[in-house]
Amino acid sequence: MNKIVYVTILTVLLFTACDKEESIKPDNVIPVVKSESSYTVLTDEDITYADGLGHNSTSTSPMAIPQKLDVYYPDNNSDNRPVFMFIHGGGFKGGTKTKPEIVEMGKYYASRGWVFVSIDYRTVEELGSINGMSREEVLMFYKGIAPQEWMENAFQGAETIEQLQQSIAMYTTQRDAKAALRWIVANSNTYNINADFITVGGASAGSITTIALGISNQEDFRDEISITDDPTLSTTNLNETYTVRSMVYFWGSNIKLDVFESVYGLNRYDANDPELFMAHGDQYDAVTPFEEAIELQGIYDNLGIYSKLVTLEGFGHGAWDATVNGKGLFELSYDFIVERQSLRVE
Template sequence: MKHLFLLLSLLAGLIRPTAAQIDTTGGQFHQPLYPVPSVTAGVAYGSAPNSGGTTLPLLMDIYQPVGAPAAPRPLIILVHGGAFLGGSRTDYDVQELCRRFARLGYVTASIDYRLESFFTFSGSRAVVNAVHDLRAAVRFFRQDAATANQYNINPLYIFAGGSSAGAITAVHAAYLDKDAELAALNAPGVAPGLEGSSGNPGYSSAIGAGINLCGAIGNLSWLEAGDEPLVSVHGTTDGIVPYGTGPTFTGDVVNGSGAIQPRAAAVGVPNTLRTFRGAGHVPYNGTSAAQLAYMDTTFRTVRDFLRPLLVAAAPLPVRLTSFTAERQDAGVLLRWQTAQEENSAGYAVEVSADGRSFRHLGFVASRAPYSTTPTSYRFVDREAGGPGLRYYRLRQLDLDGKEAFYGPQVLRFGAEAPLAVYPNPVSGPTATALVASTGGGVLELRDALGRLVSRQTLPAAAGPSQRVALPELASRPPGVYHLLLRDAAGAVQQVRLLKQ
């Protein structure tokens, strides 16, 4: 389950000493107990091709507290701003925050990441590449903690954040955690998968909390119950990244901190938002009196949010990176993969004919209740084959009895309907269209008055059907909507759906 806190007693004897509870007594992680930190500049944490195809080294500067106790330290990774076109790890705001938090006792790192060319700029590609690079940096430190331990970090206490474009990167690294969400971004030319290929494979890229300084998320539905805590600061008159919902500097419509906060509260994600009334973009980035005052407030807001997270073990959540269902001669093969598991007993496989009432099919035990490496699972449903729709979901069970649900995945048996939507009525943040194999076409979502909500161009389907996410429903009011499929020959199919 994607819970974020677990009593230390559950971990006793199951994790190595470096994952023990952090000592916050004596002003640790709250007062500047240490002098100017030592800085190791230009540390390579990976490499990846940029949008032009040139492979670039990925570098970071690492700040370590001087004179701190030998116990492993929590880590904060920060990502600079610059509209995904400029900026660097030596920008004032990220450097200053790295220095300040290192003086509290944290290990901190400021990373560079791949930037876009002005002439070939793609906002979706910029975000996905930056997320992949940030995840490689997280894996770098977990790999170091498991091997040379050069930087003395505690792998259970890794936090990531950034400023402006860096905050957008960190927020998506925290909440863009499903293949369908990644596919919805439709980013051109990026490495496949949620983890990417920027370096240090085989280690978890999960973070314990996100730090959002004037950032945004592409879709509020990606923020779900049990997700990582988030601390945000944002100015209400930000003209670069909107405080609420609106276009950002990339031209894409996003949801800023003022829109993220109520969504996080509604789904129960721990969060704090410090609103700077009347302030513009990154008001803390500079050395004027006003900018320094904003920096002081930003620093204290993040400090006071993170410190309570250190007093109990912050285990990694179970994070499902893929869940698929495909037909086989003997039935249906279900496959899923986790990036890490914490306190996990296993997965109950459930099936439904209507997407609402599910029954138990079988159980697959976790290979390891505590794991920070990718793990694959499979289950074969040998009952399948009758006509109609068949919905599959996973009920993930913790050792302490808690549970979380993943899915559903849906398959149609018998004659293929040209167009279907599940679930319908739509009770969650989004829905999926199931489109029978065609030579391509256009899928339109319209409201009850016929006004266009969204339009997607569909490629020719390779299999019997294709699934198309409808994330636009997350921000739409309840009511009746119509989904229209116009195939390459001009024929139109339509299905009516209800959002509750």
């Protein structure tokens, strides 16, 4: 399929790696987590992790917009905590880090010993109005917000202004998610995080962003725009690096990597990509079809990387209340992370 078509499909409907040959670590550097809720959960809310350029409804020039995250962490004395960063959905049009299911998930994991970080990021809401603008005016309006080559690709696939802005928001979302993860690494001592045990997850658009975050190279969605055109890059902990150990995918897709390949001609999949847990409903889903999960599992199988697909039978998109063999999404993903990261459980 023509890669440009992927942009159209996504925008109409929705709208790094760790070495698998891991050395055996001594017990004292492997985090300990609890099998049951064991700790009071503390929360630090609305922390600015970076700025990003954007527009309000009346601006004519890009402005710096603070991007926020919430940190859920256990009230214990551990200095060796795993971390789980979660990215909300919303079709790249909106959404919030405080979606009730995500708040519940944050408390679930933090009460068992994780640091859980829920992030907001730039969406169409921060892209202002481009009604009546010419192609050249739009390119100038979003200079420093998205690379020109990404915008040119979006113009080819989009049929409406909304679709065009959603395609551009795909880029800003990714840039911000990577900045959030670098912030986590930069602040690991504050929250006693062991950065060797990083999990990234998301739902829907957040899941699409998760896949691109874990599989793309560190410089992708970061270096396509110069710091001259986007001075806010200086707020994003550019010197930090990270290794994603596990990815958790709820009803998502690998479409953003397809778009990235269409724009830059770069296929980023390789045998060192993070292991992957997927939960996806098998019912009709116009947003992220079940076939997307099957495709991604096939890519992983061909690369020899461990992945697990849990089929949510009888469910479609947004199946937060789904259960499989009596286990909900939180417990299913917990089991995967604990097993594949060889965490010590008490």
